[in-house]
Structure formats: structure tokens, C-alpha cells
Amino acid sequence: MTASETGPDDSDGKIFIGKGEQPAWLTLGLGNRHGLVTGATGTGKTVTLQVMAEGFARAGVPVFAADIKGDLSGIAEVGEAKDFILKRAAAMGLAFQPDQFSTVFWDVFGEQGHPVRATVSEMGPLLLSRMLDLNDVQEGVLNVAFRVADDMGLPLVDMKDLRAMLDAIAPIAAKVAENGDVNADIRQAAASLGNVTKQTVGTIQRQLLVLENQGGASFFGEPALQLKDFIRTDGQGRGVVNILTADKLMSNPRLYATFLLWMLSELFEELPELGDPDKPKLVFFFDEAHLLFNDAPKPLMDKIEQVVRLIRSKGVGVYFVTQNPIDVPDRVLAQLGNRVQHALRAFTPRDQKAVAAAAETFRPNPKLDTTKAITELGKGEALVSFLEGNGTPAMVERVMIRPPSARIGTITPEERAAIIKASPMKGKYDTAIDSESAYEKLRDRIEGKNAGAEAAPGEGGLLGQLGSIVSTVFGTNTPRGKLTTGQVVARGVARTVATTVVGGIAAQLGKKVGGAMGSSVGRSIVRGTLGGLLRR
Template sequence: MGTPIIVAKKSSDTAQDIVLHSQFANRHGLIAGATGTGKTVTLKVLAESFSRIGVPVFLADAKGDVSSIAKAGASNPKFNERIKSLGIDSVPFASSPTTFWDLFGEQGHPIRTTISEIGPLLLAQMLNLNDTQEGVLSAVFRVADDQGLLLIDFKDLKSMLTYVSENAASLKAEYGNLSPASLGAIQRNLLALADQGGDKFFGEPSLDIMDFIQTDSNGQGYINLLAADKLMNTPKLYATFLLWMLSELFEKLPEVGDMDKPKLVFFFDEAHLLFDNASPALQEKIQQVVRLIRSKGVGIYFITQSPLDIPENVLGQLGNRVQHALRAFTPKDQKAVKTAADTFRANPEFKVDEAITQLAVGEALISCLDEQGTPQIVEKGMVMPPYSSFSPITPDERKTLMAQSIVAGVYEQEVDRDSAYEMLQRKVSESEQQKQADALSAQQAKEQDALAKQQAKEQERLAKLQAKEAEKEAAARAKLTQDIVGTFAKSAARSLGGSTGQKIVRGLLGSLFGKR
């Protein structure tokens, strides 16, 4: 059997407790109500109660005031008056064991995951992509997988988008049309997310989700508190991050069936952000996670202003409900009141729709599953007081608690291992080196060809020069011979004199030149 958790005292009879049975705490829940009606106190009461029975809790501190859960409370006149009205003599003030987390690593241990782990569907939601752009992003992930390129951090995805953009023509046959316009839109939205600090979420060491499921030496469950005041400035990042954590829990936790108490209770504050403008594929994923994760021993509690913020098929799965006051000033407000009233099992003692608008601060309409798992009749009750302080902890107190944390030093130092960015840089470098080598080889071949042509031309010139010189030498020799013979003949003619000499000369010249 589970443990009954006292949520509130009945407004009509404070001697009667309104309880939530721990064995059905994984059937999920809803805490709703207008601003200032007491949702945060209800959240703290439930989180502390789960922690005390050994159930770890995850919750986001959207306004910075839930950090007070790590500090023991103290009495004051207003508090004493409150507990007296509930018929309580005293409260055992105590802090809850708390681990602080922060996506930006400023007010808690940093939380990171890799681009590959979050996947294209959730990343598309984070980047506000349309269906076409989401399809292109999925193709980019597929190209990375097929080429063995690890997508870990922002620079990996940016370099991958650049690579796909530059090689879109060659990739088209296998991966379809990778539109430059879609790739450009993804790159722009990625830069916008980085400007908002979203790039800090991606990297290593990535979060081991099992670090959320821890108990202290006294057997109390740790409350994992996410600093979300800065994160709320980027609502898409906030909602997608929490959905990613739920998906991680769903994938890593084994099936456990019914248990006496949950393995983890997950409070999803500002729940409307999860469903606003979510694509049909994402809506389906959310519904699947909510429907199936309870079999893993995880309870999800949505905190929002109006039940209208939750889709009907999700709202119908929430078995434990705490409804604080709603205002009915506009038709939309009146519809929200009617929707809230219709989700409860009616109580014949009062009209639910009227009661919702008349609840005092700290008062709520509550319906939890009974010991048989059936929704109880809605009751009007005053929420129990928390054991912790109402004042947020100081920065110095936060630092001290972080230094003593069970995960201190585990996630602080970022690791940048070899991944897509480095691989593609090497590929580009190798390509450049190959281009330079090819260019050098071509230049050398060109120079050698030019040299060979020059040498051939020089050889041809020398050959012509040599032939010309040979011709000159031959002509010179012929002239020299002619001159010698002529000189000899003249000398002989002078020596012999008269006609005899002339005849000899004629005879001699005739034999030399073939004349008779």
C-alpha cells in the first residue's frame, strides 16, 4: 500500500484531511488557478511531501521564489494565524534536500545534451520551423548519420548545414530537394537561438537523467530545482527542454507497473508553453509520453492558469487535481471556469462552477484518486502550509549548497571532443591541400611542357645554325680550291710563257672542269 499525502484540510471541517495516495501519484495531476491564488505554495507542499516519503522531484523555478524550498521555514504572526485556522498546533519546519540546475550554468549545475540526442523533431520545435524546414532538418541529420558525422554542439550543426548547402546538388538524388531557402531559414533561426543563450544547452558532458533520481542519507528524495527565471525569456527552449527530459526518462527507465510510490514526480510549470503552436507531430509525441510514462513510475503534474491551456486528450489523463480560484470576467474566462468545473466529479453540497470564482487565497477545489483509483468527489479545502521558508535563498546560500551537491564538479567542465565540426574542417583542409597539390602538379607539368618546347626550339635553332655554318664552310672550301688552282695556272702560264703555256693551262683547266 502507498502512503497518504495530506494536501489540504476540508474548508467545512478542518478535522478531515484531503489526501493524495502515493500509489496513484504516477497518474499525473494538474495545479491550476489565476495568478496570486496560491499555486506556488501548493506546488511546494506537494514537492516537499513527495521528498519526505523518498520520491525525487523535478520542478522549474520560473520566478526564483521556489528556491526557498532548500531553507527551513520560521513562524510569524500571519503563518501562526494560518495554521491555527487549519487546526494545526505547530509545523516541523525543515528544508528539503535540493540540487540546483541551470541551463546557463549560472544559478545551478549546467545541463547539456547533444544535438543528436535531442533530435530533429524537438529541435525543429525549438527553432520555430515549419513543416518543410523540419523535413530539411531531418534530412541534414540523416546525412550526418550516413557519413558518420557526430552532431554534438551548435558549431557541429552549423558546419553540417554549411556542408549540406554547398553539396545540395550531389545530395539531392539520395535525400531529396534540400532547398537553399529552408537551409538558410534554419541557419538564421539557429543564430537567433544562440543569441538567446540556447547554444549553451548543447554540448558535453551531457546530462545523465538518472542523476535526478537520487535520495539523501535520510532516505528523502532530492528536489531537482531548475533555475528558469532567465530561461522563461526563451519559452520555446524552456518547453522543448522539459519535453526532452520527459522523453529521456521515458526511454531510459524500465517498465515497473504499479508501485507504492513513484520513482520521480515531474512538475511542469507554465504548462501552456508546451502546447502553444506545437506541430501535430509534436502534439502526438507529448500525448504518447504522458500516456505511457506512468508505467515507468513517473508522475507529471502540470501547473498553469487555466485548464483550457491543456489539450482535452491530455487533460483526461490527469487523475489528481488542485484547482485554485479563477476569475470570470470575459467569455473566455467563463469558458475556463466551466471547463474546470466539468472535469470534477460533482459534490452535491455546492456548485463547482460558482465555488471556483469564490475561492480564497490558499483555498482550492481538490479531487484525487481514492484507494481504488477512482476519482473522488471534489472537495473544497485549505492547502497545508509548507515546512520550508517563504523567502528565496541568497546567492551565497545557493553557492554553498551547490558546492555540497552530490553532482558537484561532474558537469561544470565542458568537453569538446572530435565531432562533425572538426571532421568537416579536416575534410575541407584535405580538399584544399589536394587542390593545392593538383594545382602544383598542373603547374609543374605546364612548366615541363614549356621547357621541353623551348629545348626543342633551341635544338632546332642550333641545327639550322650548324647547317648554315656547314654550308658556309663548304662554300669557303670550294672558293679556296678554285683560287688555288687559278693562282697555280696563272703562275704556270707566266713561267712557260707564250702559247705553250696557254695550251697547258687550257689543257689543265679543261681536265679539271671537264671542258675539251
């Protein structure tokens, strides 16, 4: 029996989202072309998000969604046949069938879900700088710390590792700055770094303390999250819905936005190329998306645009959820093919601009005054334009969003606890592991426990090794005429590290660095462009 014989409901290759004059379908094969859900507070964005998540899950597509207020947690429990739900379903010829979906709860703080952790090394210096709100000079010092840790084989796992690394490089940078056996450019770059080292390291350490006081330190550590655990189906072949509990995380919006951006970059890095699959491999809902773009520097914006544009070929659909479409930069907005626009209020000049901008993003419908309709939409109504079979946007339609099949609203703490207890992820991430990493290794070397194995006589122990590595980064250990290709590029890094965001260097390294030295430099610096992005 087909969907048309039973009323509008999900059918092969399509998800039923709502109905106006015609049913509104989201084509699964175009679900990885990304999307945008916008509207003022209280107009129904969360319900729309739940409807879309349910549709993807029914089709066997895993879902990841950030839950800001806890309203999305109801997707884990059976829906209730309330009068308003039955009335709306009947109005669109839909037979309401209560349902629930396999759900895994995650929480950076480990309180309302399984802990989510990453290592400091995986986060990378660019995203960590964004999280700590560092300037270019401070970010340059952070990049040196990462590079030295890479070359010395010192794993940066948690906050204490990064603190130990910063403390270790501080006197070395000053030592390099005093070295007269370098050309003027290198001496100037090293001196600039060395002159601010103590103050800069102190500033970074204070910002790390602020992050720790906000609870961000719990995010860094092991066991680190394996993103394959997000891409799973249940015993019925349905996609598992992964919900990140973000009510507490939202108290630090920069941490929230940077964390989700890190996840996107890791997905881009780890997943293979798929082209355009019959359905997405994963759908990623980014709520409060404006936080991602607020005050983002241009190099970071370039990388965000790049990952949004290219992650489609990995089979990942990214759906931004925010109040106004003008919250999303035009060059990112242009990548979002599937649009759902709830009501906007036009009380202020900015509101009026948002309404006009929203109307202009839709393919016009001669039967509909889009600008006027946006301000008249009722709760649960939306203007919808999904991509059609040839990848072009359909004409905008005014539709009523279908009711979700699962519960609308929050679940109780007892229900959440039961779901977590029965989760297939139980026990895998719940207990933190403090393995030997940079902090322990540096401590042991400073105490001389490994002096015989780690440093030959005359090398100066730990400081000698660090000095040698930093000098290699700056290109001071080799005469100019005898530099390898990797060292030439490393000198270029030294000249700009104090004044330039390292993202601009990555493209040069990818083209110029070769051999073993190039592999080492490229791995550390390119990893830093977006915490794991573009190692290609």
C-alpha cells in the same frame, strides 16, 4: 503513533495536502497518475506546488520542478514559524515543524545552478525544429543532415557541429536533384529538396544564430546531462528536490517548453517499465504548462499525449501547473487524475469559459456548487479531487492548503551559492568539454588530413562519401528491383521528407525496417520523432 493521533500529517502511503470538512490526501501509489494545479496569478499555486514537492520528498520520491520566479527555492532552507503559518496549521490540527529539503539547483545557462546540457543528436530533429520554429521543408533538410551524420559516424554535439553538417550537405542535395538515373517520384522529391537547399540552409542557419543570441547555444554540448542524477535520495532516505532555475530561460518560452519536453521524452526512453509502484520513481512538475501546447503541430501533440499516457508505467508522475485548465488540450487533460484548482476570475467570456470548464472536470459533490466556489476561493484555498484507492476521482472538496514546512519564498544569492558549492553534483557538469565531433572531423577531412584513411582513390573524398550516403537515403544507388527492405523504406522517406513531418514516418519504419539497414535507418529517424522517444 499514527497520523490521526498527532493531527493530520503525512502518513504511510499518503501525503497530507490540506483540510476542509475532511483531510485531503494524495495517495502515493497513485501519484504516477499525473495531476494538474491551476489558478489565477497570486492564488497560491506555487505554495501548493511546494507542499506537494515536500510531501513527495519526505516519502523518498525525487522531485524535479521548474522555478519560474525563484519562489520555489525556499524549499532548500528551514521554514519560519510566522504567525499566519502557525494560525493556519493550528486551524487544521497540524503541529507545524520547520524543515528543509536536500536540493540541487540546475540552470541551462550555468549561472544559478549546475549547467544542463544535451547533445544536438540527443535533442533530435523534431524537437530542434520546434525550438527553431522551422517549417516542414526546413525540418526535412534538418532530418537529412541528421541521417547523413548518423551514417558517416559524425557526432552532432553542439551548434558548430550542426552548422558544419548543414554546410556539407547543401551542395550534395543539389547534386542528387540533378541525377537523372532515378524514377519520377524520387527525382521530384530530391529536386524539391535541392531547389530550396541554399535558401533553406540559410534560413536554418539564421534561426540557429537567433537561438545562440538568446543563449540557447549553452544548452548544447558535453558533458551531457545524465537523468539518473535527478533520481536520487539523500542520506535520510528522502527524495532530492531538483530545481531548474528558469527565470532567464523564460525569456525564450519555446526553448523552455522544448527543453522540458525533451527531458520527459528522455525519461520515457531511459527508465524501465514499473507498472504501478507503491510510490513514484520521480515526480515532474511542469510550470507554465500552456507553453508546451501553444502552436504545437499535430504530430508533436500526438507524441506529447503519448508520452504523458505511457510514462506512468515508468513510475513518473507529471504535474502540469498553469492558470486555466483550458490551457491543456482535452486529450492530455483526460490523463491527469489528481486535481488542485485555485481561484479563477470570471471577468471576461474566456474567463467564464475557463471557470465552467474547470468545474466540469471535477466529480460533482452534492454539497458544493463547484462553479460558484471557484470564483469565491480565497488565497491558499483550493478545490481538490485526488484519486482514491480504486483509481477513481474523489468528490471535489473545498480545502485550505496546509502551510509548507520549508521557507516560503526566495533564498538569497549567498544561500544559493553555498548550496551549489556543497552539492553532490559539483564538478560533474560545471566545466564544458569540447570533444572531437562533426565539426572537427569535417574540417580535418576537407583539409585532407585524413584523406588516405577516409577515402579510397576515385571515391571523391568527403563529397563522394556524402553523395553516396544521400543517394542511399534517396534510393538512387540501387536499381528498383534490387532494393533491400531498408532502402525501399528509405525511398519512402525521400518522397515525403520535403513535405511531411518525420513523426508520421516513424511508425511505418518501426514495422517495416529490418536487418542492419533497418536498424540504422530506424535508429536515426525514430530518434528524431521526439529527441529519443519511442525507440521500442
